Amino acid sequence: MTLGSHLTPLARSHIVQADVVFAALSDPIAEEWLKRMHPDVRSLQPYYAEGKPRIKTYREWVALMMDELRAGKCVCGVFYGHPGIFAWSPHKVIEQARAEGFDAHMEPGISAEDCLYADLGIDPGRYGCQHFEASQLLYCERRIDPAGYLVMWQVGVIGNRSVGRLDTGPAYRALLVELLGADYPLDHEVIVYRGATLPIEQPRIKRITLRELAEVPLTAEETVVLPPAVTLQPNRAMLERLQALDAAGQAGVAA
Amino acid sequence: MTDTIELLETIGSDASLRYAPADELKSVLERAKASTELTMAMASGDSTLLRQMLGHNETIQCTPQMNSVPFTGLDWSKPSV
Numbered sequence: 001m002t003l004g005s006h007l008t009p010l011a012r013s014h015i016v017q018a019d020v021v022f023a024a025l026s027d028p029i030a031e032e033w034l035k036r037m038h039p040d041v042r043s044l045q046p047y048y049a050e051g052k053p054r055i056k057t058y059r060e061w062v063a064l065m066m067d068e069l070r071a072g073k074c075v076c077g078v079f080y081g082h083p084g085i086f087a088w089s090p091h092k093v094i095e096q097a098r099a100e101g102f103d104a105h106m107e108p109g110i111s112a113e114d115c116l117y118a119d120l121g122i123d124p125g126r127y128g129c130q131h132f133e134a135s136q137l138l139y140c141e142r143r144i145d146p147a148g149y150l151v152m153w154q155v156g157v158i159g160n161r162s163v164g165r166l167d168t169g170p171a172y173r174a175l176l177v178e179l180l181g182a183d184y185p186l187d188h189e190v191i192v193y194r195g196a197t198l199p200i201e202q203p204r205i206k207r208i209t210l211r212e213l214a215e216v217p218l219t220a221e222e223t224v225v226l227p228p229a230v231t232l233q234p235n236r237a238m239l240e241r242l243q244a245l246d247a248a249g250q251a252g253v254a255a
Numbered sequence: 256m257t258d259t260i261e262l263l264e265t266i267g268s269d270a271s272l273r274y275a276p277a278d279e280l281k282s283v284l285e286r287a288k289a290s291t292e293l294t295m296a297m298a299s300g301d302s303t304l305l306r307q308m309l310g311h312n313e314t315i316q317c318t319p320q321m322n323s324v325p326f327t328g329l330d331w332s333k334p335s336v
Contacts, residue, residue: 004267028306033260144323198305199267200280 001081002029004199006110020068026080026221027197034078058089065093069102082111108170115195116223119203120148128187134158138175146183146229156218163243174214184229186211193227259293
């Protein structure tokens with residue numbers, strides 16, 4: 001996530017040892033840094049375009065990597081954060097490579113999610129944590145548990161169904177606010193977060209209300225977090241059954 | 256002048272520098288003869304000028320994890336990707 005800080009030793013070794021490196025990074029400076037590790041780094045950024053469906057871009061990425069693989073090269077794909085999180089093409093190229101008999105695997109990385117937990121002081125294990133790509137909350141009927149954390153990714157481009165617009169705007173976000181309003185009061189705290197990509201930066205953390213979420217300027221790389229809105233409620237029926245199991249276990253021991 | 260990318264890597268990988276107070280980091284950059292753009296970016300928290308110095312157009316989208324699972328929306332006739 002952060003230049004110089006979060007590249008794992010093994011990932012660096014893969015980069016150095018590859019014949020060719022493809023890169024989809026979030027920061028052009030990070031790309032410059034990567035180019036110093038290997039003489040043949042090919043940016044995947046130019047394949048994005050305003051108005052171009054993202055799936056077309058991702059398929060092009062897969063095709064580029066597969067072409068080099070079929071030519072007999074050791075290919076390394078470097079993707080921002082963790083290559084398997086909110087990332088279709090790394091999974092797809094591995095699937096395709098293995099289907100064609102090539103060895104392929106994914107190394108985990110430090111993701112924006114990991115930085116979010118550290119920077120916001122959130123333990124996802126404490127109250128539970130749900131993650132969604134924001135658009136999916138509008139497209140599909142999903143169950144939100146307001147007793148846990150809710151993390152929504154790519155809110156800035158919510159509703160961007162196929163065409164590669166890079167900012168969909170307040171009207172689309174207003175739908176999300178309306179949907180969330182069913183479970184959260186409109187004055188509920190919302191955290192807008194962006195992790196640091198350069199080590200001279202600090203994470204960007206803005207605290208607003210849910211009501212303000214539609215209108216606040218949002219970039220595609222900002223993540224929205226809703227802290228829990230209700231307290232955890234005990235499941236009394238299940239607790240009684242657990243107690244019964246405990247008692248049976250103790251009785252068994254005593255006997 | 257110490258190379259900007261090299262300095263960024265050093266700062267990013269050194270625990271004493273990564274979270275150093277701004278005035279301390281400024282001294283480190285001055286001693287390393289860092290570029291004006293890097294020093295200004297550090298002081299302001301805005302890396303735009305730094306990216307421009309390195310020849311990168313700010314209109315290019317650098318969106319983290321923009322390569323999300325594409326969803327075909329209402330096109331239920333196609334299998335999900």
